[in-house]
Amino acid sequence: MPQVQPPIRTLQPVGWSAQHRGDRAEQQDRVVVLGHPRTRAAVLAVVADGVGGSSGGALAAEQVISTATRCFQSFVPAHDDPHAFFRGLVDELDTALWVAGVTGGLRPRSTMAAVLVQPGRADWCHVGDSRVYHQRGRRIRQLTGDQTVHQGDAALVAALGAGTAPSVSPGRMRSLRAGDLFVLCTDGIWNQLAAREIASCLAVLAPPDAADHLIGLSRRRAQGRGDNCSVVVVRLDPADTAPPAHAAPVQGPTATRAPGSRAPGVGPVRLGV
DSSP states (O other): OOOOOOOOOOEEEEEEEEEEOTTSSSOOEEEEEEEOSSOSSOEEEEEEEEESGGGTHHHHHHHHHHHHHHHHHHOOTTTSOHHHHHHHHHHHHHHHHHHHHHHHTOOOEEEEEEEEEETTEEEEEEESSOEEEEEETTEEEEOSOOOBSSTTOSOBSOOBTSSSOOOOOOEEEOOOOTTOEEEEEOHHHHTTSOHHHHHHHHHHSOHHHHHHHHHHHHHHHHTTOOOOEEEEEEEEEEGGGSOOOOOSOOOOOOSOOOTTOOOTTOSOEEOOO
16 A cells, blocks of 8 residues: 655744834834735745934835835745845845935945745845844754854944945755744844743743743843844744735834834734745
8 A cells, every 4th residue: 555645734924023112212123024915925024223323224224124025026936036035135225225325415224134934945134233043942043143243242244235245145944844933133132132031932932922022021131221122033833723814915013112012013924835
């Protein structure tokens, strides 16, 4: 009798985000979780941390989100090369922000971390010191390396908008499992929390509660001197256990909010894969 192979379980990415202005005068972090406009087969999550304060940091981070949104609409899942997509996105952003700075008398610069999940694979990219982690069970691994003078240092050696063609080394993962987590965060989170603390939180709390808890814990650790802090959590669920998916793109909030509150439009963002 021929051996019957078990059916391949389709995974569905689900995204949540949380933010806080910290003790800064302005929120210059931006986040987004996007579904593809023409298919349920892909999701893109992005965090951006504006650099330069009054020199255009918020403008730069906003540009990262709007450009990523537009470029993702043209991406063809299961056909286009995700790494080419990321390189094109970074090149376009770096040029656009540099030109905006020259013409506007500002220095709009931003970091970026992004994860693209589609059937059978996840790809990621970053510029600067915004991070991407992968967690499976209680084990967490940092997928990106801070582009700073020293690992974990605040002095960036790469940022979008500097006009220096930042180095892009996208990564990929093909062995995805139900329950896998991808965590994207700005330095307002990882400056206060070790990776093992992030992992412990995500191991015991549901993602939306974990995102809020990470924000609240970062705020307490900062003791009134905290940076903007933002986190996105993407979880892979079995498609057969997920509720109906959203067909349209859903963008996370960019406004400041207190830990524990829910901003309109925040996940779950469920997109069938």
